[in-house]
Amino acid sequence: MTYNCKMCGGKLNIKEGDSICTCDYCGTVNTVPKVNDLRLTNLFNRANYQRMHNDFDKASAIYETILDEDNTIAEAHWGLVLCKYGVEYVDDPKTLQKIPTCHRTQLTSILADTEYLMAIQYADTIAAGKYKEEAKKIAEIQKKILEISSKESPYDIFICYKETDDLGNRTEDSSIAQDICTYLTNEGYKVFFSRITLRAHGGTEYEPYIFAALHSAKIMLVVGTKVEYLEAPWVKNEWGRFIAMMKEDKSKLLLPCYKYISPDALPDAFINCEALDIATPSFMLDLIKSIKKNLHKEDTRADNRNIEIHQMGGNAITLQKRADLFLEDGNFASAEEYYDKSLDQDPENSECYWGLIKCRLKCTSDEELVRLGHPLSEMEEYRNIFRFATSGQKKKYMDIDQKISNKIKDALDSIFQKKRQDLEILYVSYKRLRQNYKEYSQMGEEMFKRLEFLNTSINDYLNQLSPLLKHPLNNLLEQKQKSASLINNYMSDRKLLTKKDIQNACEASQNLVSAARINAEQIQKISREHPLFKSVDNLIRRRQELLNEIDQLMKDTQKNVSMLSNMQQQVKKINEKYEVLSKEVMAGDYINYNKMMQVS
Numbered sequence: 001m002t003y004n005c006k007m008c009g010g011k012l013n014i015k016e017g018d019s020i021c022t023c024d025y026c027g028t029v030n031t032v033p034k035v036n037d038l039r040l041t042n043l044f045n046r047a048n049y050q051r052m053h054n055d056f057d058k059a060s061a062i063y064e065t066i067l068d069e070d071n072t073i074a075e076a077h078w079g080l081v082l083c084k085y086g087v088e089y090v091d092d093p094k095t096l097q098k099i100p101t102c103h104r105t106q107l108t109s110i111l112a113d114t115e116y117l118m119a120i121q122y123a124d125t126i127a128a129g130k131y132k133e134e135a136k137k138i139a140e141i142q143k144k145i146l147e148i149s150s151k152e153s154p155y156d157i158f159i160c161y162k163e164t165d166d167l168g169n170r171t172e173d174s175s176i177a178q179d180i181c182t183y184l185t186n187e188g189y190k191v192f193f194s195r196i197t198l199r200a201h202g203g204t205e206y207e208p209y210i211f212a213a214l215h216s217a218k219i220m221l222v223v224g225t226k227v228e229y230l231e232a233p234w235v236k237n238e239w240g241r242f243i244a245m246m247k248e249d250k251s252k253l254l255l256p257c258y259k260y261i262s263p264d265a266l267p268d269a270f271i272n273c274e275a276l277d278i279a280t281p282s283f284m285l286d287l288i289k290s291i292k293k294n295l296h297k298e299d300t301r302a303d304n305r306n307i308e309i310h311q312m313g314g315n316a317i318t319l320q321k322r323a324d325l326f327l328e329d330g331n332f333a334s335a336e337e338y339y340d341k342s343l344d345q346d347p348e349n350s351e352c353y354w355g356l357i358k359c360r361l362k363c364t365s366d367e368e369l370v371r372l373g374h375p376l377s378e379m380e381e382y383r384n385i386f387r388f389a390t391s392g393q394k395k396k397y398m399d400i401d402q403k404i405s406n407k408i409k410d411a412l413d414s415i416f417q418k419k420r421q422d423l424e425i426l427y428v429s430y431k432r433l434r435q436n437y438k439e440y441s442q443m444g445e446e447m448f449k450r451l452e453f454l455n456t457s458i459n460d461y462l463n464q465l466s467p468l469l470k471h472p473l474n475n476l477l478e479q480k481q482k483s484a485s486l487i488n489n490y491m492s493d494r495k496l497l498t499k500k501d502i503q504n505a506c507e508a509s510q511n512l513v514s515a516a517r518i519n520a521e522q523i524q525k526i527s528r529e530h531p532l533f534k535s536v537d538n539l540i541r542r543r544q545e546l547l548n549e550i551d552q553l554m555k556d557t558q559k560n561v562s563m564l565s566n567m568q569q570q571v572k573k574i575n576e577k578y579e580v581l582s583k584e585v586m587a588g589d590y591i592n593y594n595k596m597m598q599v600s
Contacts, residue, residue: 003032004045006082007089007098009052019127028089028098031127033075040066040073047079054233056083056104057240074123078131080115085138086207086237100138104241105145105211107386107398108377110138112405114586117412121582125420146398148208150391154216156189156295160238161222162229163195176259176278177223183284189291192217214242218252219291222270223278225259230267243269248383253294257287316345320352332359350389353381354397361588366400373407374588376400411585411593418596419578426570433564440557447550454543461536 003012003021010025014032021030033044047062060083066076081087086104091097110116116135120128161177164170174195181193191197192213198206214220220242224230230239239254246252256270259278266275276286323338336359339352346352357379363369369376376382385397585593 002045003030003041004048006030006048006052009049019124020130026098029130031075031078031123031130033073034124035070035073040069044075044079051079051083052088054086054088054103054237056086056233056237059083072122074119074121074127074131077115077119077122081110081113081119081135084113084115085110085142087138100134100141101205102138102141102145102207103237105142105149105207107146109402109405110135110142111409112375112377112401117409117582117586120412120416121579128416145205145208145211149212149215150395152209152212152216153190155192155213156218157184157291158192158213158217158220158238158242159194159223160220160235160242161224162232162235171229172225172259173223173229176225176257177221180221180223180257180284180287184288184291187288189295210238214238214245217242219294220252220254221287222254222256223258224256224261227261227265227267230256236267240269249387251294253290255287255290257283316342316349319345320349320355323352323355327355327358327364330364332362335359348388350385350393350397353384353388356381357385369400370403370407372588373404373411373585373590375408375586376404408585411590412582414597415578415581415585415593419574422574423571426567426574430564430567430571433560433567436560437557437564440553440560444550444553444557447546447553451543451546451550454539454546458536458539458543461539 003014004010005012005023005026005028007028007030008023008026010023012021012030012032013024014021019032019034021032022028023030033040035041035044043062043066047059047066050056050059050062060080063076063079063083066073067080070076084104085102085106087100087102089098090101092099106113116131119131123131159177159181161173162171163174177193178195181191181196184191192210194206194210197213198209201209220239222230222235222239224235229235242252242254246254254270254273256266256273256275257278258266258275263275263277274290276283276290280286319338319342323335323342326332326335326338336356339355339359342352343349357376358364358366358369360379360381361369361372361374363372382397382401386394389397581592581596584590
């Protein structure tokens with residue numbers, strides 16, 4: 001099986017059984033999947049190719065296909081992590097080594113990501129160490145991106161388009177997008193247009209500014225004159241991320257703006273979007289109308305909220321303060337009731353959503369939240385917080401979430417270490433049983449070779465003895481036949497029974513008996529004294545002893561196989577036990593984890 005390097009795409013020279021491999025071309029260390037299926041190998045290489053070309057969605061779909069067949073392949077989970085965070089490996093101009101960059105920043109730390117945790121769970125010790133090392137690098141990049149993006153001013157509109165064609169020439173899409181940007185800017189909107197906006201950040205990473213603009217912009221305009229431009233990896237990366245944000249923030253709106261394209265040919269993801277034809281004379285008027293309709297609705301809602309709060313004389317704030325007091329006293333039911341009442345008056349108060357999180361989890365303070373260690377990212381209140389919180393509030397909440405993520409990560413590391421210890425204990429016995437099995441196999445092969453040799457030797461000796469026994473045996477038979485014939489002749493012809501004839505017959509009979517005795521003694525002497533007879537007896541005895549040994553070896557082998565089978569069941573139970581424990585911790589349930597730590 002041949003795998004390609006995740007950093008440069010070169011062929012990896014992998015030794016059998018290894019979970020990591022150093023690329024001969026770029027010198028970077030790769031984790032590699034442990035699969036022996038040619039089809040899965042090809043899928044991994046295809047996914048790697050798509051990811052390296054920044055088509056993260058296609059790569060993700062392939063990794064999902066792999067996991068549908070076997071959910072325990074750590075490398076596939078890690079591949080999904082790289083796609084989710086848009087990780088690309090580029091050359092460091094200083095060290096000339098491959099380093100990760102992040103094109104799809106997420107609010108949730110990579111160290112708390114479910115796919116990352118699954119990759120760690122199913123990887124062996126060496127591969128898991130490499131995943132942790134890479135994840136820490138990506139987490140640091142992510143942290144810097146979020147720090148920079150939190151300082152950026154919000155945008156009203158984000159224009160998504162393809163800047164250059166395959167030959168490096170500026171596209172018509174870029175020119176159209178710039179005309180739209182100029183028009184909207186003159187209308188008083190703050191527009192993110194990468195050709196101009198990112199120029200102020202030349203020589204730096206653009207992801208923080210793209211991330212900040214995607215999050216703050218309420219409207220995205222996707223400009224395209226060719227279907228392939230709309231499906232280009234970088235373009236698709238931007239509108240794909242925005243659509244994902246639309247699912248969480250219903251106030252966001254995507255407007256496809258097309259030219260020379262049939263509306264039916266637009267990407268399926270745009271099917272529910274209002275598409276505008278750039279070629280129509282009223283395009284700009286229709287665009288402004290759609291923008292004002294959406295942004296004006298948001299502004300009106302905010303103004304109405306402020307007026308309502310003012311008219312109530314700060315009632316929402318009073319309700320929140322009462323809820324805070326109930327929360328400090330541990331009266332979670334009352335606190336939750338008053339937070340809900342406050343949100344009825346001010347539905348965009350992020351502090352009330354934060355208070356509701358503490359009520360749901362029965363925590364009176366932020367410190368208790370951290371000690372509890374329950375993941376926050378999947379809670380609806382947490383998602384609302386990031387819809388309405390200020391940049392300062394977001395930083396506070398993200399710091400707490402990071403501490404919780406670290407607690408979960410530490411717990412999972414402890415579970416992993418305990419699991420490894422349990423498996424190592426079994427591995428010692430397993431290794432011994434495997435060695436026994438190997439030795440038994442070798443012994444069996446040697447014994448059967450010896451048995452074959454003994455059978456051949458016995459047959460050879462018997463073939464050599466056959467001529468020695470043939471002469472005396474034949475003489476004995478011939479003389480017996482003569483004696484019997486002569487006596488029969490005498491007995492059948494009564495006329496010959498003279499005294500002399502009877503004497504002659506008796507003498508002949510006695511001679512035959514004497515000759516038979518001599519022949520019999522000769523045969524016994526050969527059997528007793530000839531070395532070949534002794535060798536045959538010895539070989540037959542040795543063969544019987546060997547057969548007894550083979551019988552005992554078969555019994556020992558069967559016992560060894562039975563013990564190996566039992567051990568495999570034990571390994572399966574251990575894996576299942578710690579998998580359940582890991583899932584409990586990831587869900588915020590530490591009961592069984594704490595019991596495990598107490599026993600340890």
